[in-house]
Structures are given as structure tokens and as C-alpha cells.
Amino acid sequence: MLFGFAKGNDGSLVCAYMDHSTHQRYIEGDMRRLEEMLAQVAQSDAELQRKIVGGEDVQLLDLACGACDEAKTLARFFGGKESGAGDGRNMRFVGFDVRDREIADASARFENDPDADFEFIRGDATKLRDYRELPGAFDVIFMRHQNLWNGKRTWEEIYRNALEKLLPNGRLIITSYFDREHTQAIDAIKNQGGELLVTKANEISRELPTPGKSIDRHVAVLKRGEG
Numbered sequence: 294m295l296f297g298f299a300k301g302n303d304g305s306l307v308c309a310y311m312d313h314s315t316h317q318r319y320i321e322g323d324m325r326r327l328e329e330m331l332a333q334v335a336q337s338d339a340e341l342q343r344k345i346v347g348g349e350d351v352q353l354l355d356l357a358c359g360a361c362d363e364a365k366t367l368a369r370f371f372g373g374k375e376s377g378a379g380d381g382r383n384m385r386f387v388g389f390d391v392r393d394r395e396i397a398d399a400s401a402r403f404e405n406d407p408d409a410d411f412e413f414i415r416g417d418a419t420k421l422r423d424y425r426e427l428p429g430a431f432d433v434i435f436m437r438h439q440n441l442w443n444g445k446r447t448w449e450e451i452y453r454n455a456l457e458k459l460l461p462n463g464r465l466i467i468t469s470y471f472d473r474e475h476t477q478a479i480d481a482i483k484n485q486g487g488e489l490l491v492t493k494a495n496e497i498s499r500e501l502p503t504p505g506k507s508i509d510r511h512v513a514v515l516k517r518g519e520g
């Protein structure tokens with residue numbers, strides 16, 4: 294039995310116990326909306342669009358991925374399987390998080406999945422350059438629900454390391470739970486040398502019980518600045 298939230302008769306969010314299949318339906322809905330958001334922001338960024346529909350191999354790092362519910366959705370989207378451009382392309386997907394249990398969970402769920410060459414590493418993203426097993430640079434670095442409010446210094450360091458691990462034409466994509474945190478995260482990434490390309494509010498994101506918090510409430514695409 295899983296603990297979750299549902300809308301009551303008056304529209305307010307109430308605590309509820311959900312079985313596994315109800316929880317799965319929530320996640321599947323979140324993933325459809327995430328994919329839709331990514332398709333929308335890619336329309337505003339020709340390079341991102343090229344990565345999705347072009348014929349080249351893709352290396353994606355999902356930084357602070359937790360249990361990585363988004364793994365398969367991202368692998369299919371960026372590997373071109375959703376757009377039909379994925380034939381013959383290699384999709385390498387590396388999930389990275391500091392928590393043991395979440396990384397073990399993600400490995401068990403995805404490491405044998407055929408949609409990508411999946412690998413999950415437990416580690417500290419503030420020390421990313423110490424992990425020699427990581428590729429030198431990535432086409433896409435994704436950070437879903439980054440957690441800036443929970444340790445500004447830590448996240449500034451993580452943003453800096455993420456920008457350093459991007460190819461010159463690579464893209465850093467973040468999503469946020471809150472409005473203010475999203476703006477602050479963008480500012481923090483710019484302070485570390487990032488350049489904002491597009492940011493978008495998700496009009497259909499799933500509300501959570503904390504006021505002003507919802508799943509993938511905002512998404513932003515950034516790249517390494519010229520300086």
C-alpha cells in the first residue's frame with residue numbers, strides 16, 4: 294500500500310492510501326505531461342530539436358535522479374523513439390544520485406530495459422569530476438525537481454558541475470516544483486555561467502498538497518554561456 298493524495302469532493306487535496314496500480318497511473322500521467330512539455334520547449338530551441346530528431350547517438354545524464362521514474366520517458370524521447378528518429382542510434386542514459394536505495398531501485402527497474410543503455414551510479418554530484426566512469430561530456434543533462442531550497446551552496450556546486458559536463462552544444466534541462474524556486478534556480482545557473490534559452494510553465498502539472506507545489510511545474514532549457 295502506498296501513501297498518496299487525491300482530490301476530495303470539494304476539490305481540495307486529501308490524504309489517501311493508493312494501491313500500486315493507482316500510483317502507477319499517477320506516474321504515467323506525469324510522464325505524458327512531462328513529454329508534452331519537452332516537446333513544446335524543443336520547438337523553441339533548434340539545437341534541442343535537432344538532438345531529438347537527428348541521427349546522432351545521444352548521451353544523457355539524469356543528475357539527482359532519485360528513483361528515476363522519468364528514465365524510460367527521457368530515454369525514448371531523447372533517443373528518438375517517440376519521434377520515430379531513433380533507429381540505429383545509441384542512447385546512453387546515466388542516472389546519478391546520492392541515495393543508495395533510490396539508485397538500487399532505479400537499477401532494478403531499468404538496467405535491462407531495451408530503450409537505452411541504462412546505468413545508475415550512486416554518488417555525490419558536488420564532486421562529479423571525481424567519477425571517472427562517467428563520459429567526459431553529455432549531450433543532455435537533466436535535473437528533475439532540483440532542490441535548491443534545501444541547500445543553496447550544494448546546488449550551486451551541482452549546477453556548476455553540470456555545466457562543466459555539457460558538450461559545447463549540449464543542453465541542461467531543469468524542472469521545478471515551485472515558481473520561486475524555479476526563478477532562483479535559473480539565476481543560480483546563470484551565475485555559474487549558464488545561459489537561459491527557454492523557460493515554460495506547465496499549465497497541466499499535477500498539484501501536490503503543499504500550496505504552490507506541483508509536478509514538473511516549470512521547465513527550463515539552458516546551455517553553457519560563451520564567457
Ligand SMILES: C[S@@+](CC[C@H](N)C(=O)[O-])C[C@H]1O[C@@H](n2cnc3c(N)ncnc32)[C@H](O)[C@@H]1O
Binds near residue numbers: 356391395438440
Ligand atoms: C526532489 S528530489 C528529485 C528526485 C527525482 N529527480 C524526481 O524528480 O523524483 C532531489 C534529489 O536530489 C538528490 N541529491 C541531493 N543532493 C545530492 C548530491 N549532492 N548528489 C547527488 N544527488 C543529490 C536527492 O537524493 C534527491 O533524490
